Amino acid sequence: MKRTQVAIIGAGPGGATAAAYLRRAGIECLLIEKDPFPRYHIGESLTGECGAIIRDLGLGDEMARRRHPVKHGVKVFGPTGATSWYVPVMRREGDTLVDSTTWQVRRSDFDAMLLEHARAVGADFMQGEVVNVLRNEQGDVIGVQVRPHDSQHLLDIDADVVVDASGLGTFLSRQDVAAPRVPGRYAKQVAIFSQIANPVRGGEYPDDTLIFYGDKHHWAWFIPLDDEIVSVGVTAPGAYVAARGESKAEFLRRELHELNPNLAERITDDRLVEEVRAIPNFSYNVPRFTGRGFLCIGDAHRFIDPIFSFGVYMAMKEAQLAADAIRDYLDGAHRDAADPFAAYAALSTRAQDALQETVDGFWDFPLAFAFFVHQRYREDFIDIFAGRLFNAPDTFRGLQGLRNLRAHAQQNQMASTA
Numbered sequence: 001m002k003r004t005q006v007a008i009i010g011a012g013p014g015g016a017t018a019a020a021y022l023r024r025a026g027i028e029c030l031l032i033e034k035d036p037f038p039r040y041h042i043g044e045s046l047t048g049e050c051g052a053i054i055r056d057l058g059l060g061d062e063m064a065r066r067r068h069p070v071k072h073g074v075k076v077f078g079p080t081g082a083t084s085w086y087v088p089v090m091r092r093e094g095d096t097l098v099d100s101t102t103w104q105v106r107r108s109d110f111d112a113m114l115l116e117h118a119r120a121v122g123a124d125f126m127q128g129e130v131v132n133v134l135r136n137e138q139g140d141v142i143g144v145q146v147r148p149h150d151s152q153h154l155l156d157i158d159a160d161v162v163v164d165a166s167g168l169g170t171f172l173s174r175q176d177v178a179a180p181r182v183p184g185r186y187a188k189q190v191a192i193f194s195q196i197a198n199p200v201r202g203g204e205y206p207d208d209t210l211i212f213y214g215d216k217h218h219w220a221w222f223i224p225l226d227d228e229i230v231s232v233g234v235t236a237p238g239a240y241v242a243a244r245g246e247s248k249a250e251f252l253r254r255e256l257h258e259l260n261p262n263l264a265e266r267i268t269d270d271r272l273v274e275e276v277r278a279i280p281n282f283s284y285n286v287p288r289f290t291g292r293g294f295l296c297i298g299d300a301h302r303f304i305d306p307i308f309s310f311g312v313y314m315a316m317k318e319a320q321l322a323a324d325a326i327r328d329y330l331d332g333a334h335r336d337a338a339d340p341f342a343a344y345a346a347l348s349t350r351a352q353d354a355l356q357e358t359v360d361g362f363w364d365f366p367l368a369f370a371f372f373v374h375q376r377y378r379e380d381f382i383d384i385f386a387g388r389l390f391n392a393p394d395t396f397r398g399l400q401g402l403r404n405l406r407a408h409a410q411q412n413q414m415a416s417t418a
């Protein structure tokens, strides 16, 4: 039996960031990770506000030392490859938008850096797999059971709070502690991805993220990882991928040449220099993800769609907010509440819903979306793409514009079926 104030399941960006902020508040915590680091992970392009959290953790210089490519913005190419729109990374100084930058990351290196940092600031670490949840007679979560890598025996760990940062594993949902997963709107998509060497980058900022639109729900990413290697991936409806009947590598290589002319022109060598991987069913929501003794952060409760590179940011921002909520709880706030972490859940849900509206707007109204982003609501979308979704997403006129379009489209549809 071991005891800690906070047990954290998973040491990805969410778990390691939660540990760092808990330590900043003087709280004891134990990170438990099943995979030895460094390990491969997808999710390489970061938003502007993600960069801000990295700097807040004191890791800006370390990112530069590790030579992670600097990202100034994201460019989205239309289906012919001839038109594009661009969203720069900008931060807010008061009401003013100021040029800023963030990073592209090789996750093996980035995640190891975050874990090293969490340990350096005093987080305990255990290599092992969390296999069970401990609950008291009232059903409150009071700890976890771990299979440590260096032992045959299961180990019980008592904790005041358990943070689920297990990513796609959605551990507490699968243990029937949090609610069951509900498939998201993009659940039938499949992503197939790898890396290529020495493609043509071009543009003012050669390390920016490029997105290539093929047709609805069918697109590719291009994310520089160093001076030579670029991460490439294609996301498409599962039915389309299955109908092609190709191996993952055949599929990806052909798509790189066919999906968008602008992407095809960049490929100088289509050898895939990293294992070709696929992730299906990545879109889901765990509707109730907090309760007595536990809360979930990042992919452990919701992932919408990779298109605008929000996953790592959402995990790290929620980690920061969760650490605040846990500090208040340990100081005595909401101790007897049915859900002591309800306020954190509400903040997260509001931001995630705003992100969902943004992604849905892009797919349902691509031309209007491009006009909104480039001209009509430019500042709103610079804020949204940076990740400033947690304060007051209801005030974004750009999102209201998307809602109006949706209402209009629904009225037209009803009129045409009447």
Ligand SMILES: Cc1cc2nc3c(=O)[nH]c(=O)nc-3n(C[C@H](O)[C@H](O)[C@H](O)COP(=O)(O)OP(=O)(O)OC[C@H]3O[C@@H](n4cnc5c(N)ncnc54)[C@H](O)[C@@H]3O)c2cc1C
Residues within 6 Å of the ligand: 009, 010, 011, 012, 013, 014, 015, 032, 033, 034, 035, 041, 042, 043, 044, 045, 046, 047, 128, 129, 130, 131, 165, 166, 167, 168, 169, 171, 191, 233, 279, 282, 297, 298, 299, 300, 303, 306, 309, 310, 311, 312, 313, 315
């Ligand atoms: C195709 C695709 C492309 C993407 N591209 C981007 C992108 O460009 N930018 C971006 O920001 N995001 C992107 N994402 C999303 C991003 O990968 C995730 O949102 C992000 O990694 C979530 O971080 P996390 O800490 O919540 O989970 P993870 O990074 O998945 O970390 C979870 C950790 O928990 C560990 N774990 C799981 N179960 C247990 C257990 N029982 N016991 C112990 N340890 C456990 C795992 O080993 C893992 O290390 C993409 C996602 C997909 C599917």
